[in-house]
Structures are given as structure tokens and as C-alpha cells.
Amino acid sequence: MTNKQVVGLGLAGAASLMLAGCTCVSGGFSDDVAFMKEHTPIILLKDGDAAVAVAPDYQGRVMTSTFDRKAGPSFGWINRPVIEKGLLSDEEKKGKLEEHIYVFGGEERFWLGPEGGQFALYFKPGDKFEFSDWRTPAVIDTEPFEVVSTSKDRAVFRRDCELTNFSGTVFKMGIERTVRLLDEAATAETIGIDLPEGIRMVAFETDNRLTNTGEKPWVPETGLPSIWMLGMLNPAPKTTIVIPFKAGPEAELGPKVNDAYFGKVPPEYLKVEEDILFFKGDGTRRGKIGIGPKRTKGVAGSYDADSQVLTVVTYNMQDAPYGYVNSMWEHQKEPYSGDVINSYNDGSPEPGAAPLGPFYEIETSSPAAALKPGETMKHVQRTMHFQGSEADLDGIALKVFGVDLETIKSKF
Template sequence: MKAYYPVVLAAMIAAGCSTNNKSDKLETEQTQAAGTFGYDLAFLKKHKEAVVLSAPDNADAQAIIIPAYQGRVMTSTANGDKGNSYGWINYGLIENGQYQPHMNGFGGEERFWLSPEGGQFSVYFKKGKAFEFENWQTPALIDTVAYQVVESDASSVKFQINAMIENYSGKMFVIGISRKIHMLTKQNIADLLDLPELNGVKAVAYRSVNAITNQDEAWKPESGMLGIWLLGMFRPSDQTTIIAPFSKALSDKPLITDDYFGKIPANRLVMKDSTLFLKADGKHRSKIGIAPKSARNVAGSYDAEKGILTIIQFDLDPQGQYMKSTWELHEDPYNGDALNAYNDGKLDDGTQMGPFYELESNSSVKALKEGESITHRQSTFHFEGDKAALNAIAQKVLGVHIEQIGQIFK
């Protein structure tokens, strides 16, 4: 027996060392895997219930949706666990678990919000409060409230919630919200973007169908209406550029707002032909907006460093009414943007939530009678692969050459 104990002890020590080595190796591998879909999936599953969807015809095309974050698409990939993770995620805030004042910027490449943000019909400011940051508060309904899963399968999930929300003018809205996300097949992608084929690229895409139903008395323009606002946060880089095509068909001049946070330097915002290019490096706070008469139903970005082409396609009503969200009382509250794009940067006090950049689309609004709904659909596409193939997609959908995008800010 005396001989037995040293042998067992040695074996236990060896096993312990082996376990520690494996643990160290795993930790190293996880650190090296930062930026991949597998890393983000493990992180999110550790902190929240996660719904993982995959395309019906491609198991590597996946997306992660979090019910606790209002059915938010946190990230997606075209290449499985080892592939690039496209959504920006606020790891620190999620890990901390403590709600923040004003807004909880959890991240995610498509989240459901309501418009308008500012003005007499705002749902982010209480009646009589000045339109200043200290008074700005994202409603819990679109910030911290979990949405209930009512349907799901391997490639889709649907959420639903009933709620009440009051605007700056004192109008109480009684509404139902539904949101369905479903993964798109390669044929779906080709059909939606009018592409002949998807040869030479890896792709992932999903569509969200979002609806607000009025469950009370009719909405009236004089007391305010609600719109659907979809915002996507993505990972920036020094070589990422936002592409926002616009139309000249319905207006003599492009209806563009580019001074939300002051004038954007010329080396960060370029207008060329019928396209706006905004630098998306997460290093200078800047935002653009395009009115419905000038917007097109697509926008995108290109990361020349990683070779990632991202596109959003959304419902657009060029003659519709869109809520204005600037932080002031409005003479024309229904003359807002259909498309917005944002590059994150440091605030005046030196703090910064990101870095990230955003592509955003808005719905038009209507004076809904009880039982009536508005619906807003958006599809998000990511492509990686052969540069010539990416160029063909960019030309067809956005009207620009890949090489042109990469040279804009050089």
C-alpha cells in the first residue's frame, strides 16, 4: 500500500498538470478566436439564452438572436464557427450585467427601435423636458424588456409583445409588436438583389419582418404616430467605408442631412455622382440621413481589409411620411429620414461606447385605426470571397466598383 500512494499521487499531479495545460491551451485558443462567430456564440450563450439560426441550404450561414434583447440579431457569419463575426458586441456591458442610464448599448447587427427620437412626438423624452442628453431615455420596451418567442424552427424565429408607451405630447399608444427573422437561401439572396448567381462568394443573409399594430383608438397626426426603426451595429476598421446611394428622380437636389453632430470633414464624407461615402473607422462621431424622396432602398459597407461586403435592403415609400427625430420641436415632424448611417467616435468628455458603425432604416408612418398595422421589412446580406465576384455584386446593387470604394479616402 505504501508503494501505491506515491504512484496515485504522481498520477494525480500529472493529470492535474495535463488538465491545466489543456485549460491554458483552450484559453489561448479562445483568445486567438476573438472576432470569430464561434467566440461570440460561446460568449453570448454564457450570459443569455441564444437562438441560433442557419440557412436552409447552408449550415455555415448562421445568425444569433437574443430574446432578452428584443429579438435582436447580435451577429452572423457566412463561414461557420471559424468564420468572421459581423456584428459589433459590447462584451463589457453584457458581462457586467448592470443596466446603464439612458441606453444599454448591447450591440447587435439589427435591433428593433421606435421612432421618433426627438421632437414633440418623441418617445425618448418626457413631456416638458429639455431635449438634452441628461433627459434622454431609451424606453424599456426597446432596451431591457425581453420579447416572447411565439414560433421557431431551425431557420426562423418570431417574437411578439403587447405594450403601452407614451409620447412627449402625452399620447398613450397601446400596441402589439411582432418581429420575425428568417434566414435566406442562396436563391432568395439572388432573387432579392437581382443577381444572376452567387458564384465565388460565401454569403449569409436574413430578413426581418416587423409590425406594429394599433390596439386602441385611431392615431392622429396632431397627437403623433410611431414608426419602426431598425439599427445595425457593425465592426469598424480603418479600411471600412459606408456606401449610401441616393436618387435624383423626385427632387431637384439630393435631400441629405450631414450635420447631425456638426460638419463632417471632407476627408470623411464624399459625395460622388449619386453616392455618399462615409468613413466607418469608429474614430469620428458623424451621421448622415437621406429623406425618402432621395433615398434608395439599399445601402451598404465594404471592409477592404477583410474583404467583407455588407448590404441592407429595406422597404421604402418615396411619397410616405417619415418621423423626424432631431432633438428639437419640429415644424415638419413628418419630414424625416428613410435611411441613416452613423460612424461612432469619442464624445466631448472623451468617452466612447464603441467603436462601431451603423446602418439604419426607418418605416413610413400612418394614422392607424384600431386593429390596423404598419410593417417594415429589412434584409441584411454579408459577402466574402473573390474580389471580382464582390465587385459584380457591388456594381449591381450599390452602383459602385470595389476598387473605387477602397480609393475614396486614400
């Protein structure tokens, strides 16, 4: 793999370049929570049977969720070996993946962009854009967020930090993150349709805020950060990722999809139509895709036909006068031409090697944050899982994605 092919690797891609194999066993929700509580504090948000598990020491990360906390499935991918091993000393980390990142897993985590390029936050000034120099900033990798408050349905976190990008620009940041369990009324309002009585569901919202706490404005010429949300979900043989987008000419809206992150995705894993795409989320072949800001409709999701679980992810669409950060691992001609929605399907990084998870990801990003001192940017993401009969789920799929379940199932 050349540097030019290493485009916005993120946790999944960069880690899989180094990881030879991983045995990551996930049980149901109650089993996952019991395991995690043995190794790290967990805040459990609850509403009836629905629950969301949040880890303060992992930056207020949503580790997993379920619609039945006693006997239901666990939607977030949990990397048990890394959690069990815990943090290593500097000497222990040498030559290991933990020198670069701790792959704890989790259904939704707070990250910052850009990853690569002249304004990268994952490379120090003078580094080469190579994996050996790539480091996830500790504030979004190993350092805890402060717990401000908790209640039955929400947890509030904060963190102040200082980061220096590849060009030497220093950012003094204030981070605030609120995780809130959503009830049925809030969920129905989000998707624009009343939920059938037979549906079981869990939904949560994260309100993520980035504040310029320094004395200088953040300007495009020296680099702009962004809020980057990544969700690692358990794959299944019949999971299909669905992303609707705006139809129209490429000259006006840009390409329908960027599928060149790890080499072009073959047609047996990606189907692109006039205003919607279908991407396999089975965890058997590594690939990543992206949707640009002129194409996005602010929604992505997936359907697991075996478990009859429909997943929907939305975010707050907002003006982006400075574009979206570009995470390509090279000096960039267009540092603010990045994608706003991404999806990743895990798989073997090379012949004979085991996948990192496996898992699949759905990601969203905020615009580039050109903030004056004291100004704040907010990025809100909602993740919703619905389980029920296909007759009950069909109306949700039609409303949110514009296609029915039979169409989704027929693509692969």
C-alpha cells in the first residue's frame, strides 16, 4: 500500500495494517456490560428495557446499546482483548499496536479530524505520512473525560486539551459531550414516522461541542479541526449498509461516492444507483466509502436481514463555509475537500491475515471549525436500532431511506 492509498485510514484501516489477528468475542448486551465493568467504569443509561453503556475513561464513548438489557443483543463491537489488557507502559508498547492506538471498540466515539495532510492532528511536525509515525492523540485515545453529571437517561462529559498539528499550529480546545438515551417520541420525531406497536428499539443522541479556548482565531491557512464521530458495529452475513444521497450531475455535486480509500470496492460489495447506494457490512472484505457534503441527505444506516434489525444514523446538517477536512496521508492540494459521511467494512488487510474485528463502521463529521476565541461548533449524531417484523420495519425504511426492505435485501 502506498501513502497515496492510505486515505483517512482512521482506527480500522491503520490498525489493521499492523494487527496480525484478533480474537474478539462478543456476547449479548448483559454479558458485554458485565465484562467491561471488570476492567473500566461503565455508566448505564436506561429507559425500560432499552439501555446504553457509556465508558468515561474511554472519552465518554458509547460502548454498546440494546433494546433488551437483560437478554438482548449488543450492537457495539467490543474489543475484549485490548480492554482486558488495559493500558501498557511505554516500554511494553514498543513495537505494538498500542504505540499508535488503543482499539477498545465501541458503538460511537468522539474523535477529531483531520487525520493526515499538512494540518494533521495524528502526525507531529517533521513526521513522515507513514504508519510508523502515526499516533492517535492521547486525549481521544487513552485519557479519560471528566464526568460533569449523570442521570437516568444522560451523561455529560468535558475535557480541555491542547493539540499541535503537523504544521505547528497550536489549538487550545474545550470539548463537551452529552450522551442521551432517546425515548420513543424523540425517536419518532427524528425519523418522521410513528413507530408501530410491535417495534423494539433503542436510540441515543450525542451532542458534541468543540470550543476555541485560546486567544487566537482558528483559520484555514494554518489548519482547522473538526468533530469526527465513528461507530463500530457488529457485522452479520446479511447486513447491508444503505446511504441515500442527492441525485444530480457530478460537475455540480461531485462524485456520487468516494470508494478509493483502500482501492476500488468491487460490485459484489457496492451498488451505486442514481440517488442511493448499498454497501455490504458483513465484515469479510476491507473497504471504505465516503459521501461528499453536496450529496449528503444527513442520514445513513443498515439492515440485518437475519436479525431483522434496522439501524439509522442521522446528524445535524449545517453550513460549511470552509468545507470538510481531508484526512489523506500526504501534503494535500485540497485540505478542505473531505467527506461528511463514511462507512467501512472490515476484512483481511492482506491475504492470509485475520480481520481487525470484524465489524463495520458508520461515521459522520462536522464542518471544518473556523472558530474565533470563545466560539463553539456543535455536531449532534443520533443512532437508532429497530427490531421487528419486516412489515413493521418497512415503513421506517421507506421513510428514511426511500426504499423498502425487499429492495435492500435484493442487492447482494
